[in-house]
Amino acid sequence: MTTNFDPRDPLVRIDPYPIYRRLRETDPVHRSHFGYWIISRYDDVDAVLRAPGVSSEFYRNATWANRRGGRDSPLVRSVQNWMLMLDGPAHRRIRSVIGSVFTRSSVERLRPRIAAEAERLLDAMGGGEIDLIDGLALPLPVTVTCELLGLPTQDRGRCRRWTEQISRVIDPSIVTEDTAEMNSAEVEFRGYIFDQLEKRRSTPREDILSLLAHTEVDGVRLTDDEIIANVLFLFVAGHETTVNLIGNGLLALLRHPDQLQLLRYNPEMISDSMDEITRYDPPVQIVSRLLTEKVTVQDVTLPERAKVMLLLGAASRDPARYPDPDRLDLTRTGIRTLAFSSGPHYCIGAALGRLETSMVLTELLRRYAKIELTTEDLAWRPNVSFRGLQELRLRLTF
Numbered sequence: 001m002t003t004n005f006d007p008r009d010p011l012v013r014i015d016p017y018p019i020y021r022r023l024r025e026t027d028p029v030h031r032s033h034f035g036y037w038i039i040s041r042y043d044d045v046d047a048v049l050r051a052p053g054v055s056s057e058f059y060r061n062a063t064w065a066n067r068r069g070g071r072d073s074p075l076v077r078s079v080q081n082w083m084l085m086l087d088g089p090a091h092r093r094i095r096s097v098i099g100s101v102f103t104r105s106s107v108e109r110l111r112p113r114i115a116a117e118a119e120r121l122l123d124a125m126g127g128g129e130i131d132l133i134d135g136l137a138l139p140l141p142v143t144v145t146c147e148l149l150g151l152p153t154q155d156r157g158r159c160r161r162w163t164e165q166i167s168r169v170i171d172p173s174i175v176t177e178d179t180a181e182m183n184s185a186e187v188e189f190r191g192y193i194f195d196q197l198e199k200r201r202s203t204p205r206e207d208i209l210s211l212l213a214h215t216e217v218d219g220v221r222l223t224d225d226e227i228i229a230n231v232l233f234l235f236v237a238g239h240e241t242t243v244n245l246i247g248n249g250l251l252a253l254l255r256h257p258d259q260l261q262l263l264r265y266n267p268e269m270i271s272d273s274m275d276e277i278t279r280y281d282p283p284v285q286i287v288s289r290l291l292t293e294k295v296t297v298q299d300v301t302l303p304e305r306a307k308v309m310l311l312l313g314a315a316s317r318d319p320a321r322y323p324d325p326d327r328l329d330l331t332r333t334g335i336r337t338l339a340f341s342s343g344p345h346y347c348i349g350a351a352l353g354r355l356e357t358s359m360v361l362t363e364l365l366r367r368y369a370k371i372e373l374t375t376e377d378l379a380w381r382p383n384v385s386f387r388g389l390q391e392l393r394l395r396l397t398f
């Protein structure tokens, strides 16, 4: 039996895991009706992500670019400098500079700021019936990225509006009608970051933007276009991913009350538990690649120029890698999660996303004696590459 996989199918939105199981078992290298090859087993996903001859340069595809305003639109010109969308030396050049300022200590320094912001947002929500996505999970990552870069607190609202528009560029199901708003957000955000960069050039501060304005790695200094594009991308990269990890992580705990209790009485477990929480319901479900040469997966030879979707969510539930994969088990060991990808594009912000989520979950359990879902009728966000809740309506009791 073959499974006709379509990530836009409402059933996939609600619960992709039974469909992933069928794919892994019966059609692990699936030729979809919309032209992509779909790979679902852990070892295969990992191997393709690390293989030579796979490209991330989707902006070169005319249909992809046209749906986002065309090759010369502000957005597509910006995306051509995003490290996520580059291969080989061009990718390494940008990643080495951004990676050099995105250190463990720069992330650790944010800990008190994340705690203060989570407390402020939870204070504002109080108790009773709330929506955790709108009240906390959505605003937190934008504020944290502003803090990381050293942008003024009063600009968070604008940064959040621009980020929400621009983030849609990586949704494969985007339609042309969306492009005008996305492009004008790009132009405004670019102007804003340019001004901030100029200020750092004349008066450097202790922040990442100042470092980017002055850093040289192995003789490489980024151009203004490259710095601005990748600063916008940091907002995009840290946005829906972290929102979804907070929402999916809490939902998983609420659906496994024994595991929630374990964490409530052993809060020091949180750091080690983040691997399992991320594995269980990954925020990014699909990453895509274009093949620049033939690649063989499970005896199937995928041709040059094939488009491939790698199902990170399916790989995370592969029983060949994780026994009893549909169970959330915070004591599980030996996890090597693919939720942050693998190979050259492995997520630079993994430690930051994990830290934000772990601090939010710990604070929720510390603050509230009881956390309950008020409805099982959950709505999922529309971006097909991601998996995250539109709303997470809870009843919080002190």
Ligand code: HEM
Pocket: 056, 083, 084, 085, 095, 145, 234, 235, 237, 238, 239, 241, 242, 245, 282, 283, 284, 287, 288, 339, 340, 341, 342, 344, 345, 346, 347, 348, 349, 350, 352, 353, 354
């Ligand atoms: C919390 C949850 C997060 C998840 C699940 C996540 C997931 C991912 C994934 C799957 C990729 C690779 C995409 C691909 O292979 O095509 C990626 C790349 C990236 N992520 Fe994250 N991310 C998260 C948070 C963050 C944060 C907070 C930041 C920074 C503010 C960030 C910055 C990046 C960057 C810069 C890349 C591109 C790396 C490259 O292309 O070399 N991420 N992320």
